Amino acid sequence: MISLAKQRVLVVGGSSGIGLAVAQQAAAAGAEVTIASRSADKLKEAARSIAGKVETAVLDTGDNASVEAFFANREAWDHIVISAAQTASGPVRKLPLDDAARAMDSKFWGAYRVARAARLAERGTLTFISGFLSERPSASSVLQGAINAALESLARGLALELSPIRVNAVSPGMIDTPLWSKMDESNRNAMFERVAGSLPAKTVGQPSDIANAVLFLMVTPFATGSTVRVDGGGAIG
Template sequence: MGPENAYTDRRVLVVGGSSGVGLAAAREFAARGAETVLASRSRDRLEAAAAELAGLPGPVTGLELDIRSDEQVERFAAAAGKFDHVVVSAARTPTGRVDTLPLADAYSAMDSKFWGSYRIARGLGGSISPAGSLTLIAGYLSRRPTRASALQSAINAAIEALVRGLALEYAPLRVNAVSPGLLATPHWDGMAAEDRDRMYQAAADRLPVQRVGHAEDIAQAVLFLAGNGYTTGSTLFVDGGGRIA
C-alpha cells in the first residue's frame, strides 16, 4: 500500500482540525485516503476547512465540538462512532507571568488544553480501534520554559505525563504526544505584524535549524506516530532544537 492510499478504509478524528496544526494533520490523513472528521467550536471555520480539503482522496466532514464542555464531549462520543486514529490539537491558552495572569485565564488555559485532552481521552478512548492511536499535542515549553510561561510549561508537562499513563491504561491502543516548538501559525495573528516578524526572526537566529516551524512539520510527526506500531507512551519533540538552543 503506497502513501497515497495508506489510510484508505481508516476513520480519523482531528480535534481542532479547522486551522493550524490540526488542519495540516487532517490534510495529510485525507491525502492518504482516510475518512477524516474535523471537530471544532466554530461552524464557519469547519466549513472553510472542509472546503479547503475537498477533492483529496479521503472524504472530509466537520462536526461542532467544544472540548471545554463535559456534556458536549459526552454527547459527541456517544454519537460520533468508531475511529482508527484520534488527534487532539485544540486549545485556547492565555499566557503570562504567574503573578500577573488573571486566575480566570489560568483556569481557562488548563481547562482547554489539559482537561480538553483528558475529556477526549476519557470519552473516546473506548471508541478508538485497539490497533489505532491517540495523539495529543503538547509543547516544548514543558522542558524549556520562558520567563512568562510557567503555566504553559506545567500544562504541557501534564499532557506528556497523561500520555504515559494512558498508554498503559488503554493498551494496546498507542498513545503519544507531539511537542512542537515555535510555529508560524494563525495562533499569532493577533500580534502586530512587526512584533510577530521580530519574534520569528529572533527564534530563527537562536535555533540550530535557523527557521521557525510550520504546521506541516508537526503534521508529519503526527502521521509518523499514527503509522508506527511500535511507538507508545512517547513524546516526540519537533522544536527545531529549541530544547538545546
C-alpha cells in the first residue's frame, strides 16, 4: 500500500478533475495536502471531498509575482503536481493567435513559473500533467499536442537541472472530467462511447487512473525524466 505519511503535497489545479483526484488519493495515503487554484469557492467545495488534512490556497499561475510570493512564504514541499490549464482548441489557421497565446501561457508557462519558483525537498518530486496528443497529433488540436510535447521536454530537462529532485510527466488520454460538463449529456455520452470503442482498452479514463500514475511517480525513487502514458492505448490505437 502506498504511504505518503507526513509528506507535504501541493496540487496546483487541485479543485477539480485530475488534480482533485490526485489530492484525494494523496490524502488517503497519509499526506498533508494543499490544493491550489484561482477560485476560492471551487477550492472550498473541493476540500470537503478530501478525507484527511487539507489546506487551500488561491493561486494564479499566470501571475509570476504571486507564484514567487506563494513559494517564498512556505517551507519546501515533498511533492508538487501541476494540473492547472485552460487551453482553447482548433486548427492552427482558424484559432485566433490571442487564444493560442493564452493556451500556451496557461498550460506551459504556468507550469514553468511554478517549476522556477517552487521550493522542493532534496529528494522531492515535481510532476506535470501533459497529454497523449504530444505523441499522436490531431489535425484539429495541433496546439495542444505542441504544448504537451513542450511540457514533457521540460520535465526531462528539469530532471537533470534539479537532480536529485525527480521530475516527471503523466500523459492522459480521454478522461471523463468536468472539462466536458458543458456538452449536452447525450452528446457527451455518445462521444465517450465512440472514443472508448476506438481504444484498445475499450473505455475512457477516469481521473483516478491518472492519480494512480502520479502517486506511483511520487513513491518510486528510480523514476525521473519519464513520461508515463495513461491513455487507454490512444497513442498506439
